[in-house]
Amino acid sequence: MNKAEKVVWTEGMFLRPHHFQRAESYLQHQIREWGGLQRSYLWGFLDVELDETMLRQGCIALSYASGLLPDGTFFQFLDGRHGPAPLAIPDNTSNEKVVLALPVRRGGREEVIFSEERDTLARFTAFEQEVEDDNALSVGEATVQFARPRLKLMLEKDLTAEWTAIGVAFVVEKRNDNLVRLDSGYIPPTLNASNQTLLFGMLNDLHGLLVQRSQQVAGRLRQPGRFNTSELIEFTLLTLVNRHLGEAAHMKNLPLLHPEALWRSWLPFACELATWTAQRTLENAPPVYDHDDLAGCFGKLMLLLRQGLSLVMEDNAIQLPLTERSHGLNIATVPDTSMVREFGFVLAVKASVPGEILLTHFPAQMKIAPVSKIRDLVQLQLPGLVLRAMPAAPPQIPWHAGYNYFELEKGSELWGEMEKSGAFALHLAGEFPGLDMEFWAIRSSAE
Structure with a gap:
């Protein structure tokens, strides 16, 4: 007989334990089925x-x-x-x-x-x-x-x-x-991630990464300059990060949080973050939720999230401060010598002269070289790194009215010395009234 069938109660019936047992079985079956559908x-x-x-x-x-x-x-x-x-x-x-x-x-x-x-x-x-x-x-x-x-x-x-x-x-x-x-990394099947130390730790870590990323991108977007293509991409990313930041903050305060609810939120986020990678999508099929192996499946998902957030946290453009050493000589130090190999370099120049004159005369009078070589090049009047005028501002850096942009050409013998030096020396021989310069390192893969 099916224990899920309802007992019929009638007046005057002779009650036996069987009646209550079957009634209890019916109610338990109803609760199990209802719960399983939720x-x-x-x-x-x-x-x-x-x-x-x-x-x-x-x-x-x-x-x-x-x-x-x-x-x-x-x-x-x-x-x-x-x-x-x-x-x-x-x-x-x-x-x-x-x-x-x-x-x-x-x-x-x-x-x-x-x-x-x-x-x-x-x-x-x-x-x-x-x-x-x-x-x-x-x-x-x-x-x-x-x-x-x-x-x-x-x-x-x-x-x-x-x-x-x-x-x-x-x-x-x-x-x-x-x-x-x-195994300290084992996570038993759980109905409440808020009570599970490792899962709640992952939620805390992700929340911290999102706060950091939100502040970083928002800080870049607050810089002066017009809303160009690069900033539009950053704005889209900030929208994504802030949305998941709010969701993570809410989940942290839930008294009851099923791990599958975390998965349902985090897996689409990992797939969305892949849009900002070079592949534009996940390299492999997304991981599958396994309630009996939470450590394994969440470990794979957290790796994707950390990789996605670390990749998009990389600045596509870094402004290198120019330090004036003497009249006409400025030094720009590279934070990491590997940037010489992985980044391109752009000099933004503004002066109170017509743009045509700046484009014509500035490259000829500006000499850029490794710090250790600049004195010899100036004294012997030898050429430095080649400056090539750009038709427009690179999309990775803020655009400012009145500026002209020059790119440093790589590939020369002198460029090979730059990685050893780690610092650019910029020597200007002529006079340009109202001169203002910005030196930028631009990630090559983002160009």
Whole structure:
């Protein structure tokens, strides 16, 4: 008979335990089905704590736990004495998962036993407890029989189809001194990421990265200059980052947060961030959510998010300050010598002279070279690095009215000396009234 069928109650019927058992089965079935339709992956721990002292005795034990098993059974014990017996880990055990298990429901099988038996697969053990009458007209205490789930800690390899289970811990090894060493990166199936240290740590890390990225991009967009193509791209990125920043801030304060809700938010974010990479999309198929391997799947997803945020955090253009050493000589120091190889360099120039004169005479009178070479080049009147006039401002840097832009040509023998030097020397021989210069390093891949 189907235990999910509703019991019919009529006046004058002769009540037996069967009626209440079937009515309870019907209600439990309704709750399980309703809950399963509300969301996927509705099993795991709400709260759990391992007894650390038992690890030194070669055992796995739970101090307290609550949650749902995959078959919808709710369990809760606030004291280890009311939970499953400790599991003694066999010698030489390594790389084994420990699970919390309960016999599955089976038609025709007894569900409750009244004294503990070793070989039975009953799901509950009966126990008696004195309870008070909650009514105002109390009749005193009464002895009531309750049923406690027969939870058991087992090695996953010992599970059969007769058990429903969720992971508790991952045993790396049992040492010769009897200490059980666990994988600190293991995340058991959980219903509340807010209570799970590693998952909540990931959420905190992502929130911090988003705050940093939001401030960085917003700071660049506050710089003076018109809203050019590069800034439009940055603005789009800032919109994306700020949206997920708000979502992450909200999730951090939720008292109950299912890990799949995190996944549903973070996976599209990782795919969106890939738009700003050179490939414009994820190189491989997106990772798949695995409720029984949260550490594995979230580890892959966090790697994608960190990579995406670190890539888009790179500045496409960096202004190098010009330090005046003497009349006509300025020095621009490169923060990292590898930039000489990976970046292009642009000199933005403004002066109170017609643009045609600036374009014609400035490159001839400006000598740029490594600091160690500039004195010889000036004294011997030898050419420095070639300055080539650009038709417009590069899209990576702010545009300012009245400026002309000159790009340094790479490839000369003198350019090879720049990586060793790490600093540009700019020597101007002529006079240009109202002269203002900006020296920019532009990431080559972003051009």
